[in-house]
Amino acid sequence: MNLKKPPARTLDLKRTEVKLTASVNSNDKVKTALFKFTCCAGCQFALLYFFHQLPETLELLDFVYFKMAMRKELEEPYELAFVEGGVSTPEHIEQLKAIRSQAKVLVAFGACAAHGGIPSIKNWQTERAVEENVYPDPLLVSSIKVSPIDEFVKVDYHLRGCPIDEVEFMELIRSVAADKSPYIRGHPVCVECKLRNNICILLMREGVQEGMCLGPVTRAGCRAVCTSNMRACFGCRGPMSNSNIPEMVRTFMGKGFSAKDIEMRFTEYAGLSAEFSEGARAYYGRKTPYYHRKAA
Amino acid sequence: MKSKSALRLENLDILIEAVLQKHLTYGPLAKDGEYAWQKIDPKSNPYMGCAVTMLPAKHILQPVWQDIYSFKFGNGFQIKEPELAEKIALFGISPCDVNSILALDRVFGGRLIDPYYWKRRENTLIVAANCTEVAGESFCTSWDTGPELYSNYDLLITELSDGYLLEVGSPKGEDVVAVLNLPKATQDHLNEKAVRLNAARAATKKKLPVAPDDLHRFLKERFNHPAWVPNSDACFSCGNCTIACPTCYCFDIRDEVMPSRSIGVRRSEWDSCQLLEFAEVGFHANFRRLRIDRFKHRTIHKLSWMKQQYGLTGCVGCGRCVRWCPSWPERRGRITSLADPVEIVTDLMEPSERYEGIERPGGVIA
Amino acid sequence: MKNPYIVEPAVITGIRQETAETKTYTLEFIEQKRGLEFIPGQFNMISLLGIGEGPFSITSSPLQRNKFEHTIRLVGSLTKALDRLSIGSTVGVRGPYGNGWPVDSVKNKDIVIVAGGVGLAPLRGLINLVAEQRDDFGEIEIMYGSRKPDNLIFTSEYGNWRAVPNMRLFLTVDEVPKGIEWPYEQGVVTNLLGFSRIDPSNAFAFMCGPEIMMRFIARSLIIRGFAEKNIFASLERRMECGMAKCGRCMIGPKYVCIDGPVFSYPEVKALPHNLLTAIS
Numbered sequence A: 001m002n003l004k005k006p007p008a009r010t011l012d013l014k015r016t017e018v019k020l021t022a023s024v025n026s027n028d029k030v031k032t033a034l035f036k037f038t039c040c041a042g043c044q045f046a047l048l049y050f051f052h053q054l055p056e057t058l059e060l061l062d063f064v065y066f067k068m069a070m071r072k073e074l075e076e077p078y079e080l081a082f083v084e085g086g087v088s089t090p091e092h093i094e095q096l097k098a099i100r101s102q103a104k105v106l107v108a109f110g111a112c113a114a115h116g117g118i119p120s121i122k123n124w125q126t127e128r129a130v131e132e133n134v135y136p137d138p139l140l141v142s143s144i145k146v147s148p149i150d151e152f153v154k155v156d157y158h159l160r161g162c163p164i165d166e167v168e169f170m171e172l173i174r175s176v177a178a179d180k181s182p183y184i185r186g187h188p189v190c191v192e193c194k195l196r197n198n199i200c201i202l203l204m205r206e207g208v209q210e211g212m213c214l215g216p217v218t219r220a221g222c223r224a225v226c227t228s229n230m231r232a233c234f235g236c237r238g239p240m241s242n243s244n245i246p247e248m249v250r251t252f253m254g255k256g257f258s259a260k261d262i263e264m265r266f267t268e269y270a271g272l273s274a275e276f277s278e279g280a281r282a283y284y285g286r287k288t289p290y291y292h293r294k295a296a
Numbered sequence B: 001m002k003s004k005s006a007l008r009l010e011n012l013d014i015l016i017e018a019v020l021q022k023h024l025t026y027g028p029l030a031k032d033g034e035y036a037w038q039k040i041d042p043k044s045n046p047y048m049g050c051a052v053t054m055l056p057a058k059h060i061l062q063p064v065w066q067d068i069y070s071f072k073f074g075n076g077f078q079i080k081e082p083e084l085a086e087k088i089a090l091f092g093i094s095p096c097d098v099n100s101i102l103a104l105d106r107v108f109g110g111r112l113i114d115p116y117y118w119k120r121r122e123n124t125l126i127v128a129a130n131c132t133e134v135a136g137e138s139f140c141t142s143w144d145t146g147p148e149l150y151s152n153y154d155l156l157i158t159e160l161s162d163g164y165l166l167e168v169g170s171p172k173g174e175d176v177v178a179v180l181n182l183p184k185a186t187q188d189h190l191n192e193k194a195v196r197l198n199a200a201r202a203a204t205k206k207k208l209p210v211a212p213d214d215l216h217r218f219l220k221e222r223f224n225h226p227a228w229v230p231n232s233d234a235c236f237s238c239g240n241c242t243i244a245c246p247t248c249y250c251f252d253i254r255d256e257v258m259p260s261r262s263i264g265v266r267r268s269e270w271d272s273c274q275l276l277e278f279a280e281v282g283f284h285a286n287f288r289r290l291r292i293d294r295f296k297h298r299t300i301h302k303l304s305w306m307k308q309q310y311g312l313t314g315c316v317g318c319g320r321c322v323r324w325c326p327s328w329p330e331r332r333g334r335i336t337s338l339a340d341p342v343e344i345v346t347d348l349m350e351p352s353e354r355y356e357g358i359e360r361p362g363g364v365i366a
Numbered sequence C: 001m002k003n004p005y006i007v008e009p010a011v012i013t014g015i016r017q018e019t020a021e022t023k024t025y026t027l028e029f030i031e032q033k034r035g036l037e038f039i040p041g042q043f044n045m046i047s048l049l050g051i052g053e054g055p056f057s058i059t060s061s062p063l064q065r066n067k068f069e070h071t072i073r074l075v076g077s078l079t080k081a082l083d084r085l086s087i088g089s090t091v092g093v094r095g096p097y098g099n100g101w102p103v104d105s106v107k108n109k110d111i112v113i114v115a116g117g118v119g120l121a122p123l124r125g126l127i128n129l130v131a132e133q134r135d136d137f138g139e140i141e142i143m144y145g146s147r148k149p150d151n152l153i154f155t156s157e158y159g160n161w162r163a164v165p166n167m168r169l170f171l172t173v174d175e176v177p178k179g180i181e182w183p184y185e186q187g188v189v190t191n192l193l194g195f196s197r198i199d200p201s202n203a204f205a206f207m208c209g210p211e212i213m214m215r216f217i218a219r220s221l222i223i224r225g226f227a228e229k230n231i232f233a234s235l236e237r238r239m240e241c242g243m244a245k246c247g248r249c250m251i252g253p254k255y256v257c258i259d260g261p262v263f264s265y266p267e268v269k270a271l272p273h274n275l276l277t278a279i280s
């Protein structure tokens, strides 16, 4: 892996002091490729920021393709594929299927790949409305809806979150290298929030937006970063394994949040998931998003 | 304990300092407008009232994350146990929490002793504080686990109108206060303590509507009561009621490994029976897949089964689950905490017919 | 204070492929030249450090102390990693845990053993104990069923079992794939009870397998005249510690790891959230 000498136009990684351990030869490493579709590339960027972990990451993974960090074009075969971003063009679908046929392990990398993420907010409006909103002359463009990658291919593991979490990422690559299934939390953010001895902002910050915490229905794994910093969870990791959406909606209603507030909270990151779209629909009058999810 | 001696204490600072001499000391300190168990120093001001802290003091004896051991492997393996020798003090722990520790003692004791808990426990100085006021969520009087502590302390503080009464309950406590040369307390002080604690008892309005000894039969009879349905439908399965509970002890064990360096740790993390994954086995089979089964398991384990297993109550009435449950549905015309044992028991007292025709709202059940 | 979480290294000295996804491993402790003292039906926690730990029944006879056996089916991470091991590899072992079958109370009694799939594993130690101490027990009937003929475990021992006086083995499978010769029964394992020649009034029944299956077996046994208190089942729950600390294996007030895994039928009946005695 050639992160040691970063090419001119990529990030300066010097301060991470990347040292490859001589004892590990690169044949033992997992050949890895990282692809990007529709997203802000923030998760790749975050990956570069996990600098305490970079030495170990590079001991375990041999990146054959990683646009943000390496100039190298994709040519070698790979076993582990990280796919960042949602699917929004027909070419994406083709590319994705090709990735699936090559990779032994395919990982949805970040909220956009896992649930559509921020770009998926537009799925809740007609394409026409989106185009008119964004472009001066809608005739110039033709946009399509965004969808999570597992709508088209089988995904082995999801690294959820906007952006992905460092600890979960390390757990995933260590597990892949050791050939065991990683521990991906199914329980809600509340668990990690409480384990960190936090007070509950949903209960303590009644009636203000900062207290509109989606923690009880959102999947943990982020170490409750937001609530630990006194900010409500806005559900960037999507639904937990057994979420109770009707109760979440009732709780928000009881605290005086409007239908619009509730819809916005549920659709911000994972509105395309069956669970969160149920929450968004609940009081918005609309039965389904305009783009209704269906299996590939 | 016969040899109890009662002393007068002008202010807490000198006691805190004496305890700090030899102990890593924890106490309930203010955090974000609430209280949380944190390390204290001579300047801090631990709360001596009924603090329904976020996590209970349990997390000091049985940490949320605990390295069981680290290991190195290759050809065979070597195991390295962590060292735990530090002396700990729990400063200002309330009577209900001391009672919860007695229950945990039985859980982590028994035939196969959990060495991590016990090493910390043996090195722990309990500086308890009686509650002269009981928080609105708490119902310790129902179990007689508070507001007064009768035994099992090293030192016991009771706030008086001026200064404090300090009772010594063990040689360990004696050692700490010996250097302070405190004056003996008078009968007046002891009388004032009794008056104050009786007042606190009388002021505690929240009460379990079923006598503790009767709960076992009560819950058994109502295992299929329809009130469980609306209760569990309002539950997020978020686990807060168990993570915050001072007598909950369940945990998970996982290995973390750095494959390239052939080292790793086996680690435990608190877990909760309210979570879907708790009872899951291979091929995703799960014996408590339904939310209602998990909700029942927690409630009945706290209120009855723990007593059956360990002979001590599994709920000490601290009120943490009441305080920290994010779900507050309407019951009997009032907005109440879903996890509140008193409310659940009250619901179960209603005749079944009351629930006839109540439709199950469409909760998502995995 | 001995730390009960510490695993002792044991080396794999033998591996036998039972089915495509099940292997029997022979283990010997490396350090202490002590053996393992146990009751059939008890289990060990087997660790592969870095991967995880899981409960597995001891399947060898308790009379053989210096080495012991485990029969393990491929399920998830841990069992997959165990499957990759070869002779000479080291695993971590702690145990034995659990109560085991009530061996002492069945001395001189007739026993019907009913098992499904890999559920025969915790019963093999008992069967071999009976074979070795034949005079201490009454008649033994083994009723064993599985999905397909090639899912049967311990096939190499059936000959020995059949050769033991007053020990009878009956086999059944749910389906027989085309082209495979199958001289035994076809259908659910409860059907085999029809072949029983044991007088149920004073006999014991031991069973292990999927809980739903055991529900039907237990009903048939009761109908045939077995006393409920003489019916025992080995239950399976999620386990992390094996010693009543982690709470994972709880069924109502009982810990499967110390109060079980073997429970009598009346005991199970008193437990919530079990599929064995659930009414449906």
Ligand SMILES: Cc1cc2nc3c(=O)[nH]c(=O)nc-3n(C[C@H](O)[C@H](O)[C@H](O)COP(=O)(O)OP(=O)(O)OC[C@H]3O[C@@H](n4cnc5c(N)ncnc54)[C@H](O)[C@@H]3O)c2cc1C
Residues within 6 Å of the ligand: A181, B280, B281, B282, B283, C043, C052, C053, C054, C055, C056, C057, C058, C070, C071, C072, C073, C074, C075, C076, C077, C078, C079, C080, C118, C121, C122, C235, C236, C237, C238, C239, C261
């Ligand atoms: C008393 C007892 C005796 C057993 N005896 C045998 C045996 O003789 N042969 C055999 O093949 N299997 C046996 N099992 C089942 C065996 O423990 C599981 O199949 C195994 O733990 C699965 O681990 P895994 O990591 O491969 O699966 P995963 O699904 O990856 O497991 C993840 C986690 O769940 C736990 N877990 C998963 N399934 C079970 C389960 N069924 N019971 C307890 N914990 C589980 C594991 O310990 C692990 O921590 C027994 C289980 C119990 C409770």
Ligand code: SF4
Residues within 6 Å of the ligand: A189, A190, A191, A193, A194, A198, A199, A200, A201, A202, A203, A213, A214, A215, A216, A227, A233, B240, B326
């Ligand atoms: S702040 Fe949010 S995540 Fe934390 S406990 Fe409260 S509801 Fe749950």
Ligand code: SF4
Residues within 6 Å of the ligand: A161, A162, A189, A218, A219, A222, A223, A224, A225, A226, A227, A232, A233, A234, A235, A236, A237, A238
């Ligand atoms: S607390 Fe919520 S919004 Fe914040 S990172 Fe975690 S899942 Fe995302």
Ligand code: SF4
Residues within 6 Å of the ligand: B241, B244, B245, B246, B247, B302, B314, B315, B316, B317, B318, B319, B320, B321, B322, B341
């Ligand atoms: S059940 Fe609730 S009130 Fe009882 S001890 Fe636990 S947290 Fe406290």
Ligand code: SF4
Residues within 6 Å of the ligand: B242, B245, B247, B248, B249, B250, B271, B272, B273, B274, B297, B298, B299, B301, B302, C247, C250
């Ligand atoms: S209530 Fe649940 S988490 Fe708490 S001790 Fe009981 S089983 Fe464990």
Ligand code: SF4
Residues within 6 Å of the ligand: B234, B235, B236, B237, B238, B239, B240, B241, B242, B274, B324, B325, B326, B327, B338, B339
């Ligand atoms: S009762 Fe309340 S705290 Fe407990 S799991 Fe349900 S919602 Fe969470």
Ligand code: FES
Residues within 6 Å of the ligand: C238, C239, C240, C241, C242, C243, C244, C245, C246, C247, C248, C249, C250, C255, C256, C257, C258
């Ligand atoms: S396995 Fe931990 S309590 Fe039974």
